[in-house]
Amino acid sequence: xxxxITALGRTGTRLAGKTCLLGPRSSxxxxxxxxxxxxxxxxxxxLPTTNPGTATRLLKAQGIEASSDGNxxxxxxxxxxxxxxxxxxx
Numbered sequence: 001x002x003x004x005i006t007a008l009g010r011t012g013t014r015l016a017g018k019t020c021l022l023g024p025r026s027s028x029x030x031x032x033x034x035x036x037x038x039x040x041x042x043x044x045x046x047l048p049t050t051n052p053g054t055a056t057r058l059l060k061a062q063g064i065e066a067s068s069d070g071n072x073x074x075x076x077x078x079x080x081x082x083x084x085x086x087x088x089x090x
Contacts, residue, residue, distance in 0.1 A: 002050050003031035006059065006066045007042035021059070021068040024050045 002024035009015025025031040028044060035042035045064075047055050052068035059066050 001046045001048060002026070002055075003028050004045045004047050004055050004059075005031050005035050005038075005042050006045065006064060007035065007038050008040050010040050019064070019066045021052060021056055021066040023052075023055070 003026070004021060004023035005025070006019050006021055009018045009020055011017075022034065022038075023031060024047075025034060028046070031044045035044060045055075045059065047058050049055050049058065056066055056068055
């Protein structure tokens with residue numbers, strides 16, 4: 001059975017405070033290893049699907065609101081600061 005992770009987005013990222021769905025992983029151990037590397041709160045769920053949309057619906061039926069984002073690294077990188085225009089004399 002596939003294992004999925006729900007994790008809280010880290011402060012300072014665009015997912016801050018949101019519950020995100022990651023996976024699937026083929027074993028509980030692999031899911032737990034990924035969760036440990038996230039450096040945020042997480043839970044591992046065994047769900048009978050490899051489809052992120054179906055996994056989201058199954059979790060919602062259990063009262064867990066989570067959204068899937070295809071690329072966790074891109075979604076959790078630091079928020080970019082607006083570019084600053086430099087004025088020079090001359």
